[in-house]
Amino acid sequence: MRLSRTWTIVKREFLATTRTKGFLLGTLFGPAILAGWILLPALFADSGGAREIVVIDGTRTDLGSAIADQLTGDSEYLAFSARVVSPPPGAADSVRADMAARTATGEIDGYVWLPPGMPAGESASYEARHATNMREVGTVRSAVDDAVRQARLRAAGIDPSTLSEALRPTPFEAREVDVEGRGAAASGEAMIMVAIIAVFVIYFVILLYGNNVLRGVREEKENRVVEIVLSSIRAEQLMAGKVFGIGGACLLQVAIWVAVAALVTAFGEDLVRSLGGQVPTIPAIPLSAAFIYLAFFAGGFFLYASIYAALGSFATSGQDAQNMQFLAMAPLMVAFFMAFGVMNDPESPLAVAGSLIPFTALIIVPLRAILGAIPWSQTLLAAILLALTCWATLWVAGRVYRVTVLATGQRPSVRRLWRWMRAA
Amino acid sequence: MSSPAIEIRGLRKEYGNTIAVDGLDLVVPRGSMYALLGPNGSGKTTTIRTLLRIQAPDAGEVRVLGLEPGPEVRDRIGYLPEERGLYPRMKVREVLTFLAELKGLPPRASRPRIDAWLERVDLAERADDRVQGLSKGMQQKLQFIAAVVHEPEVVILDEPFSGLDPINQQALREIVGEIRRSERTILFSTHIIEHAERLCDHVCILSRGRAVVEGELARVKREHGGRHVGLTLDPWTPQAVAAVRAAPESGRIREDGHAIELTLAEGADPRALLSRLVHAGVGLVRFEVVEPSLQQVFIDRVGTRELDEGALV
Numbered sequence: 001m002r003l004s005r006t007w008t009i010v011k012r013e014f015l016a017t018t019r020t021k022g023f024l025l026g027t028l029f030g031p032a033i034l035a036g037w038i039l040l041p042a043l044f045a046d047s048g049g050a051r052e053i054v055v056i057d058g059t060r061t062d063l064g065s066a067i068a069d070q071l072t073g074d075s076e077y078l079a080f081s082a083r084v085v086s087p088p089p090g091a092a093d094s095v096r097a098d099m100a101a102r103t104a105t106g107e108i109d110g111y112v113w114l115p116p117g118m119p120a121g122e123s124a125s126y127e128a129r130h131a132t133n134m135r136e137v138g139t140v141r142s143a144v145d146d147a148v149r150q151a152r153l154r155a156a157g158i159d160p161s162t163l164s165e166a167l168r169p170t171p172f173e174a175r176e177v178d179v180e181g182r183g184a185a186a187s188g189e190a191m192i193m194v195a196i197i198a199v200f201v202i203y204f205v206i207l208l209y210g211n212n213v214l215r216g217v218r219e220e221k222e223n224r225v226v227e228i229v230l231s232s233i234r235a236e237q238l239m240a241g242k243v244f245g246i247g248g249a250c251l252l253q254v255a256i257w258v259a260v261a262a263l264v265t266a267f268g269e270d271l272v273r274s275l276g277g278q279v280p281t282i283p284a285i286p287l288s289a290a291f292i293y294l295a296f297f298a299g300g301f302f303l304y305a306s307i308y309a310a311l312g313s314f315a316t317s318g319q320d321a322q323n324m325q326f327l328a329m330a331p332l333m334v335a336f337f338m339a340f341g342v343m344n345d346p347e348s349p350l351a352v353a354g355s356l357i358p359f360t361a362l363i364i365v366p367l368r369a370i371l372g373a374i375p376w377s378q379t380l381l382a383a384i385l386l387a388l389t390c391w392a393t394l395w396v397a398g399r400v401y402r403v404t405v406l407a408t409g410q411r412p413s414v415r416r417l418w419r420w421m422r423a424a
Numbered sequence: 425m426s427s428p429a430i431e432i433r434g435l436r437k438e439y440g441n442t443i444a445v446d447g448l449d450l451v452v453p454r455g456s457m458y459a460l461l462g463p464n465g466s467g468k469t470t471t472i473r474t475l476l477r478i479q480a481p482d483a484g485e486v487r488v489l490g491l492e493p494g495p496e497v498r499d500r501i502g503y504l505p506e507e508r509g510l511y512p513r514m515k516v517r518e519v520l521t522f523l524a525e526l527k528g529l530p531p532r533a534s535r536p537r538i539d540a541w542l543e544r545v546d547l548a549e550r551a552d553d554r555v556q557g558l559s560k561g562m563q564q565k566l567q568f569i570a571a572v573v574h575e576p577e578v579v580i581l582d583e584p585f586s587g588l589d590p591i592n593q594q595a596l597r598e599i600v601g602e603i604r605r606s607e608r609t610i611l612f613s614t615h616i617i618e619h620a621e622r623l624c625d626h627v628c629i630l631s632r633g634r635a636v637v638e639g640e641l642a643r644v645k646r647e648h649g650g651r652h653v654g655l656t657l658d659p660w661t662p663q664a665v666a667a668v669r670a671a672p673e674s675g676r677i678r679e680d681g682h683a684i685e686l687t688l689a690e691g692a693d694p695r696a697l698l699s700r701l702v703h704a705g706v707g708l709v710r711f712e713v714v715e716p717s718l719q720q721v722f723i724d725r726v727g728t729r730e731l732d733e734g735a736l737v
Contacts, residue, residue: 008525016513224509228570231476231503232526234495406478 005233009241010248017212017249026208030257050079051136053128054099054111057084058092059118063147067112070143078135092116103129112140119151192343195370199339201254202297202363203332209250209301210308210328216242217312217401218321227406236398239313243305243394250301286372292379293366299386300362303393304328310397313404335360339367346373355382358389427490429454429578429609430475435484437470437633444470446633448484452611452626457604459620459641460613461722462630468613469506471630472580475611476503489577499528502576506583506613508567512556516547519555520569527574534573541569545595561592568596572603579603582613597623621718629722636725641718648716648724651675653694655684655701656710664706673697676723685714687724 057064068082087095099111110128126140150160220226307328315321342351346368354364361382368374430452437445445467452458473479477493488497524534542548545565585593629637660682673692678685
């Protein structure tokens with residue numbers, strides 16, 4: 001019966017959170033970052049279209065042709081159209097001046113100057129309209145390098161293709177082995193990337209929505225609506241409804257982000273490639289790790305949100321609340337930075353300790369689960385400890401909330417707060 | 425015999441070193457309109473919050489409708505707090521539906537009642553507006569609707585008229601009168617003596633967390649009657665007023681133009697006072713033993729200090 005009243009609060013808080021422009025913008029923000037990650041590099045790299053350049057070959061060798069071939073062949077990100085001009089003796093300067101003028105007027109995008117002493121070490125140069133474009137300059141530099149290297153090899157009597165075959169990189173991949181003995185299919189590097197993203201999402205979402213809870217409590221306290229609500233339900237119910245309602249909105253947003261990422265990965269590959277983007281390789285996350293991630297995310301959210309709610313009720317002003325946020329942020333930040341140590345050695349004593357301390361477990365356990373480096377026994381123990389701490393924190397925070405939410409004026413001392421809580 | 429609507433025995437509540445309520449006893453009969461009267465800081469709001477279990481008492485017993493204040497009782501109480509507030513970004517009908525649901529009234533049942541109340545207080549056209557767009561007076565009307573929409577058996581109104589213009593005060597008085605006629609109990613907290621005297625049939629005067637007077641208003645006045653004398657002097661002269669003041673039968677005196685209301689000294693006989701004034705040559709056109717005003721009762725029992733502080737008017 002009374003649970004239905006808590007549900008009424010949950011509904012209100014959920015709708016109040018999800019109906020805001022902030023929620024809409026935040027929900028779009030995740031997919032926007034994903035789209036940016038995939039598309040922007042390609043789109044920015046493509047700016048300006050194909051480059052038309054001239055290679056002025058003063059070396060009287062076939063170096064200019066080799067460079068032009070390299071450039072026209074290397075069109076993965078930036079297309080080049082290159083032609084070679086071999087100036088007669090004594091005419092190099094006038095040809096260069098002519099090409100500089102054409103570059104300035106936009107007739108061509110630039111020219112590469114290969115001086116006569118270049119095979120002996122004299123510097124080549126590239127003068128262009130986009131000489132600050134790193135990709136463009138890099139491609140030209142790479143073409144010049146390759147052509148000169150091949151010329152030197154031939155001069156030394158070495159077949160460049162033989163050397164190239166000898167120096168071909170050996171395929172190598174690091175794969176994480178699950179501590180439970182199951183072989184993992186994904187590469188270690190890809191797994192680390194996923195783990196980093198997962199840690200960031202937990203950290204920032206809890207920080208963001210924890211603040212929402214704190215602000216909601218502060219607003220209720222400041223505009224005095226809390227008194228009329230508390231005439232119908234207990235303070236603990238109000239706090240729990242607030243935490244679960246805002247928590248539901250938070251999980252919905254994360255679910256939308258995950259769903260968009262999954263859809264893009266599953267169905268958007270061709271579209272992304274047609275737009276010039278690269279679909280990142282997302283390793284298959286075991287279902288158990290996904291479940292652990294969501295469970296610890298939710299448990300951690302309720303743990304921290306109840307602390308934020310208690311702080312919001314305890315604070316006597318908005319400024320006071322901002323200052324007190326640090327009490328909730330500190331353990332979360334410890335967990336966040338601990339995660340980077342755990343990534344290096346996910347079975348270290350630090351990793352085990354971080355898993356069993358509920359205030360850090362919300363990040364460390366999912367991280368180790370994604371990396372396949374936590375045994376079930378530890379996961380279970382960490383879950384029990386987190387659940388117990390969650391319950392205890394909700395209870396204590398509920399009591400704090402109850403005795404402080406109507407208090408105004410000076411913030412009560414911890415001693416007085418304890419006395420109020422015992423009397424409540 | 426049915427239990428009282430509200431029964432409080434030995435209630436005590438402290439905030440740090442401040443005693444807000446100090447051993448309060450009071451009984452609110454069912455169907456009565458009961459005034460909780462006292463200056464700011466006398467313990468009215470703390471008493472009300474304890475009734476609703478918004479705050480727990482340090483000591484004492486509280487019963488509402490014969491039960492300890494708990495979830496079952498809360499649904500049978502309507503409350504208009506003194507410090508008012510609503511969710512500013514919610515719409516008018518939404519916020520009323522939400523508050524009614526918290527009292528156990530599902531949206532389907534509350535909808536027609538809310539619409540009828542909005543019509544009644546001239547806010548029907550604002551039903552889909554956000555609360556933050558309403559004036560303070562309009563928001564106060566919404567809070568009043570929230571207090572009564574679930575048709576509670578006990579309605580607690582904490583300073584209901586503060587912030588309302590005279591027209592809306594009159595409209596609210598009429599609605600309160602209707603609720604009263606429907607046999608429901610109204611606990612009305614105010615620091616304005618005139619409101620309590622005009623509207624209520626029972627009264628409790630609080631001073632520094634204690635009840636100094638408690639019971640049926642007529643009885644309270646009767647018990648304080650026989651000790652108050654109304655005089656009108658003609659001609660009014662300073663000498664005549666001085667003679668009234670000097671009489672050993674005179675206690676506290678309140679002048680109002682040519683009229684004087686005085687409280688007789690302990691054990692004094694009004695006939696002895698009349699005889700003394702006649703022999704002193706004081707011109708009298710009126711000399712009557714009168715029922716005291718509630719303000720006079722307050723002054724007699726509490727003293728004038730709190731009136732002088734301007735907390736009670």
